[in-house]
Amino acid sequence: MKNTVEPRAWFPDHQWSANSANLVDQAFFDFDQQAERLVGHDQEYMQLSDGRFHGRFVSCFLGPETALHFEFANQALAQSIAASRDSYSFGVVLSAPEPFRANGVDIDMGAIFAIPPNAAFELYSPQNAAVLAIVIDKERLARRLAPAPHLRDWIGGLDQEIGFLRAPAIAERLRRDALSAVVNSCTVGDHGPEPTWLADALIDSLVAGLILEWGGIEAIMTGSSRNFTRFLEFRHGLDLSQETEASVQSLATRLRVSKRSIQYAFSRELSLGVSSYVLRSRLHRVRRSLLRPEDQAGSIGDMAAEHGFWNWSHFSKQYRQLFGERPSDTRRRSVN
Numbered sequence: 001m002k003n004t005v006e007p008r009a010w011f012p013d014h015q016w017s018a019n020s021a022n023l024v025d026q027a028f029f030d031f032d033q034q035a036e037r038l039v040g041h042d043q044e045y046m047q048l049s050d051g052r053f054h055g056r057f058v059s060c061f062l063g064p065e066t067a068l069h070f071e072f073a074n075q076a077l078a079q080s081i082a083a084s085r086d087s088y089s090f091g092v093v094l095s096a097p098e099p100f101r102a103n104g105v106d107i108d109m110g111a112i113f114a115i116p117p118n119a120a121f122e123l124y125s126p127q128n129a130a131v132l133a134i135v136i137d138k139e140r141l142a143r144r145l146a147p148a149p150h151l152r153d154w155i156g157g158l159d160q161e162i163g164f165l166r167a168p169a170i171a172e173r174l175r176r177d178a179l180s181a182v183v184n185s186c187t188v189g190d191h192g193p194e195p196t197w198l199a200d201a202l203i204d205s206l207v208a209g210l211i212l213e214w215g216g217i218e219a220i221m222t223g224s225s226r227n228f229t230r231f232l233e234f235r236h237g238l239d240l241s242q243e244t245e246a247s248v249q250s251l252a253t254r255l256r257v258s259k260r261s262i263q264y265a266f267s268r269e270l271s272l273g274v275s276s277y278v279l280r281s282r283l284h285r286v287r288r289s290l291l292r293p294e295d296q297a298g299s300i301g302d303m304a305a306e307h308g309f310w311n312w313s314h315f316s317k318q319y320r321q322l323f324g325e326r327p328s329d330t331r332r333r334s335v336n
Contacts, residue, residue: 010094020186022062085118090133090134091134100126116155141203144204174205227268
């Protein structure tokens with residue numbers, strides 16, 4: 001489904017926060033720093049595509065119990081996310097050249113994913129893509145769902161598993177309402193709406209859309225596929241090793257699967273081959289060492305060797321290709 005709102009509307013040249021105390025609008029050039037911006041959630045990002053990272057994160061707080069979070073990143077990311085303990089989140093894609101993937105399920109412009117409290121999930125974010133998360137306190141949501149017991153039971157029954165809805169009309173409605181809430185939260189003067197009013201209107205619009213469209217929603221899913229569970233098993237096994245071909249063959253033998261099955265799983269879930277994934281994983285480990293204050297005394301060459309990089313020239317070139325900066329730049333930025 002084509003987005004009817006221009007992508008520029010989500011991330012204009014000016015800073016939204018310049019107009020409102022309810023907004024926080026920040027640009028980032030470090031994916032780890034951007035990962036920390038989602039309030040109440042625990043996130044870890046892995047950059048999958050090559051080049052310097054550039055992202056933007058806009059949060060609109062509609063009172064203490066409801067928030068909108070708009071996120072853009074120019075690089076493909078593998079995101080491991082632990083959801084809030086006290087809130088539900090509803091996610092929709094704002095713009096993307098290809099689908100996002102949440103726990104192995106494609107999320108395009110016509111999909112909505114519902115994240116219950118305490119859920120842990122994996123999100124693949126493609127390059128130059130933006131996504132919206134609407135975060136609602138669980139007690140507040142329960143009150144607004146009181147007239148719709150079937151929705152309350154479905155959402156309440158997710159039990160730490162993500163729920164997926166194929167509902168293009170509701171997804172478009174959420175995008176439109178979220179942008180309107182941001183614009184109206186910037187209203188200056190005594191006649192502007194209270195943030196809590198905007199929150200109630202947004203939640204009621206979501207609930208009304210689900211009530212009106214529930215019988216016509218194309219697909220309602222919960223949880224993740226067996227293929228995705230296997231992929232997590234493959235990835236965990238590879239993360240324990242630093243030798244690509246040997247680890248893939250060893251893993252395939254131990255799990256009694258073919259190497260082709262492992263290759264296909266990574267291609268499907270991360271749009272990467274196994275060798276590319278392992279190389280990026282090792283480079284991220286070096287980067288984390290460069291950023292740790294307690295490791296600043298060691299040499300960069302020793303850190304690289306600890307993670308299987310023995311040729312400095314090759315390591316430096318691969319590091320700069322992935323992160324868009326030299327290893328020494330990363331360390332210098334950390335110290336500063």
